Every structure is written in C-alpha cells, then in structure tokens.
Amino acid sequence: MEQLDLFDLSKYIGNKEDNNISPPENIPSNILDIIYQGDCMELLKQISENSVDLVFSSPPYNIGKVKNDRKSLEDYFNWQKDVLTECYRVLKDTGSLFWQVGTFVSNTGYNLPLDYRFFPILEDLNMIPRNRIIWIRPHGVHAKNKFSGRHETILWFTKTMNYKFFLEPIKVPQKYSNKKYWKGDKKGQFSCDPLGKNPGDVWAFRNVRHNHDEDTIHPTQFPEDIVERALLCTTLPGDIVLDPFMGVGTTAVVAKNFNRFFCGAEINPEYVEIANQRLSKEPDENGNFPNLKTLREYVKERNIQNSSKFTFTRQRKGTIPSIDSKAYTEEYHQEEIINRIEYEAENIVYKQLNFTSSEND
Ligand SMILES: C[S@@+](CC[C@H](N)C(=O)[O-])C[C@H]1O[C@@H](n2cnc3c(N)ncnc32)[C@H](O)[C@@H]1O
Incomplete structure (x- = not known):
C-alpha cells in the first residue's frame, strides 16, 4: 500500500541495529x-x-x-x-x-x-x-x-x-479503507484515514x-x-x-x-x-525453549531447516514443533467473537423451541 510511506514507523518502533540509544541515567x-x-x-x-x-x-x-x-x-x-x-x-x-x-x-x-x-x-x-x-x-x-x-x-x-499518546503505530485496518469523497471540494480524496483507525x-x-x-x-x-x-x-x-x-x-x-x-x-x-x-532467545543445554514462539524465532532467524532436534516445554510428547502454523490477527478474533455473540443472542433456546413448536402446528 503506497499510503504506508506517509510517515516513518521506525521512530515509534525503533531499529534493532541502532546502538546509539544510551541507557537512562x-x-x-x-x-x-x-x-x-x-x-x-x-x-x-x-x-x-x-x-x-x-x-x-x-x-x-x-x-x-x-x-x-x-x-x-x-x-x-x-x-x-x-x-x-x-x-x-x-x-x-x-x-x-x-x-x-x-x-x-x-x-x-x-x-x-x-x-x-x-x-x-x-x-x-x-x-x-x-x-x-x-x-x-x-x-x-x-x-x-x-x-x-x-x-x-x-x-x-x-x-x-x-x-x-501516539496513535500512528497502533492503528488497525478500516472496514472500508478505500472509501473516497464522491462530491465537493474533496472529491476523489480518501474520506477516512487509509492507514487505519483507532483500535478502540x-x-x-x-x-x-x-x-x-x-x-x-x-x-x-x-x-x-x-x-x-x-x-x-x-x-x-x-x-x-x-x-x-x-x-x-x-x-x-x-x-x-x-x-x-x-x-x-x-x-x-x-x-x-x-x-x-x-x-536470551536461546535454547537450554538440552535444546529446549520455554515456549513455541522463542523456538520458532530462533529457527527462523538462523534459517534452520530441520527443527526436530529442538523442543519447547509445553510440547505434547511425540510431536514435532509446528513451525509455520497460522496465527490469526486480533481483527479475526474480534469478528469471530462478535459473530458468535450475535448468533447466540438470536438463538436463545426458548426461541428455538417456539420456532419448532409453531412449525409442528
Ligand atoms: C498475574 S502474574 C503476572 C504474569 C505476567 N504478566 C506474565 O505475562 O508472565 C503475577 C505475578 O506476580 C508475582 N508476585 C506475587 N507477589 C509478588 C511480589 N510481592 N513481588 C513480585 N512479584 C510478585 C507472582 O509470582 C506472579 O508471577
């Protein structure tokens, strides 16, 4: 997205290679x-x-x-x-x-x-x-x-x-990010911030x-x-x-x-x-990590193809660490939760029973 160049995120996030940050006195x-x-x-x-x-x-x-x-x-x-x-x-x-x-x-x-x-x-x-x-x-x-x-x-x-308070680095996607004014002085310009919105x-x-x-x-x-x-x-x-x-x-x-x-x-x-x-982001002497995330990051950073020699503490016995399984975004979870809450609100058990009984009449 070209709009993402509008500001420099690194001033908020920092740069790993930057060693100039002096410790607070x-x-x-x-x-x-x-x-x-x-x-x-x-x-x-x-x-x-x-x-x-x-x-x-x-x-x-x-x-x-x-x-x-x-x-x-x-x-x-x-x-x-x-x-x-x-x-x-x-x-x-x-x-x-x-x-x-x-x-x-x-x-x-x-x-x-x-x-x-x-x-x-x-x-x-x-x-x-x-x-x-x-x-x-x-x-x-x-x-x-x-x-x-x-x-x-x-x-x-x-x-x-x-x-x-810096909103820029934590914005989340707009529902309709490409919406534009269709008339007036601003015609053709974005009507909402294409970079995203306040997460709420x-x-x-x-x-x-x-x-x-x-x-x-x-x-x-x-x-x-x-x-x-x-x-x-x-x-x-x-x-x-x-x-x-x-x-x-x-x-x-x-x-x-x-x-x-x-x-x-x-x-x-x-x-x-x-x-x-x-x-430390390092395994212990037995090749074990405290969680899957540190194991994944270690393997990815070093481009290690075969991760089966490593383990993590919560790993189920006999399994191999899953390196690529998908992590969903917050928006995905939020939408899923809201859909579920709406579904549950509309499907209270007595309503379902009423529906069934009138159907049978
Ligand atoms: C809710 S947990 C925090 C978990 C943490 N946010 C994390 O993600 O791992 C609260 C922690 O406070 C620790 N704790 C209890 N009393 C404490 C004290 N007086 N001083 C320091 N830590 C204490 C407990 O051992 C516990 O690990």
Whole structure:
C-alpha cells in the first residue's frame, strides 16, 4: 500500500541495529534490563521518583493461582495500594500506568471485578483515568450459578494531563479503507484515514492458553500483544517500562523487542529463570525453549531447516514443533467473537423451541 510511506514507523518502533540509544541515567545499572528476583517493593524503593515512562502490569488476582495470592480482600487492596503508590512516585509526569486485572471469586462465590476497587485507589493518588479497556476472551470455565466470565479489564491512567499518546503505530485496518469523497471540494480524496483507525477500547487478543505459541508454565501469563499496543502508544525507543509483577517476563520481552529499557520484579525464582530464557532467545543445554514462539524465532532467524532436534516445554510428547502454523490477527478474533455473540443472542433456546413448536402446528 503506497499510503504506508506517509510517515516513518521506525521512530515509534525503533531499529534493532541502532546502538546509539544510551541507557537512562536515573535508573541504577544493577536493576536496568534485569528482572529483580524478590518482592517488588524492595525493587521499587531503589528507583528514584520521576524515572519511568510506563508501568504495565498484571498483579496477582488474589485467587490462589500463584505464590502470595490469597489474602483477605482488605489486606490485598492495602498491599496493592502500597505498590501503586510507589509506581505513581517513580512514574514521570508524562507517564502512563496500565493495570490489567480480572475478577476475584471467594470460596463462597462472591464475585468481585477487581477494577471496581482499583479505580478509587488510583484516583486517590490523583491519577487521571484515560480508558477502561475490556479484554474479551471467547473461552473459559462454564459457570453454573452465574454468567460465565468472558472479559478482563485493563485500566489506563496517566500521572498528568501532559501525557504521551501516539496513535500512528497502533492503528488497525478500516472496514472500508478505500472509501473516497464522491462530491465537493474533496472529491476523489480518501474520506477516512487509509492507514487505519483507532483500535478502540475493546481488545480481542487471544489469551495465553489453548495452543498459544507464547504459552509457558505460568498459569496467568498475558499475551505480548496487549503490552505491545500499550507500549507503542505511550513510549518511544529508549524509554523505560516497569512491571512490578513480571511473571515470566512478557513485559520485558516486548520492551526489548521495541528498543525500550525495562525494570521489574518477580518473587518466584522459577518464573525469573523462564523470563531470562525468553529474553536470551536461546535454547537450554538440552535444546529446549520455554515456549513455541522463542523456538520458532530462533529457527527462523538462523534459517534452520530441520527443527526436530529442538523442543519447547509445553510440547505434547511425540510431536514435532509446528513451525509455520497460522496465527490469526486480533481483527479475526474480534469478528469471530462478535459473530458468535450475535448468533447466540438470536438463538436463545426458548426461541428455538417456539420456532419448532409453531412449525409442528
Ligand atoms: C498475574 S502474574 C503476572 C504474569 C505476567 N504478566 C506474565 O505475562 O508472565 C503475577 C505475578 O506476580 C508475582 N508476585 C506475587 N507477589 C509478588 C511480589 N510481592 N513481588 C513480585 N512479584 C510478585 C507472582 O509470582 C506472579 O508471577
């Protein structure tokens, strides 16, 4: 498409060969581009105020899936408030914070969307809400006595009104990109931006399960795509991204892919090890990768024709890693989900039964 030359994407994305980006001076070198193994509060105390361009994180949901993940709700929110207060302190005035959360479910079935309680914490810190992004997910557990949960939220807050936001690198295709004015002064010109449109606040990235090629052993890993979108629209190459709950390092991997610096903590040493392996992009001494994606990238970069000597941790026994299987775009998933939701709305079981009975009359 010739229109894609209209602006230079590399200024947002960065250039892998560019070694001129000097490390930021306000972050100690012993915590820069390193995942700190330990409590995030210990790490945050080492970062001076006004140092970080973006905080992107998904804290434990307090549902017992990972270490430290079952406190009373009061203790949980007090702890999160302390972490967020530190995040606010280290964030630059132009910075953004994205907090990705799901739903807390108690043993008695009390169902609390966590974002509802995070809103006042962030507002009390004087942060400014920008978007409450809905991340829809087509699959999950089928609930018996409530509606099945099919979304999570990503809260985007900024520290001040003077925040960075770049729409260009994250635009998505227009439905009718070639539409032109058919009369008036602008006749013949495009009536919408042919480069694409704002992606909106409903995101349909696949969650990391069900054969997702990023899947590692972590039970609540988020996909690189959601970090990528937030990072590209709120930071530039050379900026610093912080994730206090790194898990298996998704935020760090995306930061490095796009020439940003990162810092972050993870309390579980096993996850830190996997994160470091993802960052190194190398197999271990047995030729194993933490996920299929790192294996694929390694093989492709080196033009290795026979990949059967490599494995990845989630590989099914006896199979050969699939190097070329297709990954669908977000638009594909979004359309599929919307079609499915519309189909389900029109096909409620009582309507189907009515239809059948009148047919039989
Ligand atoms: C929801 S997971 C984050 C997953 C991550 N986004 C990824 O894609 O891998 C939250 C992580 O926080 C870690 N964690 C829990 N308490 C912590 C603490 N006090 N300091 C640092 N990490 C902690 C857990 O071990 C878990 O891996």
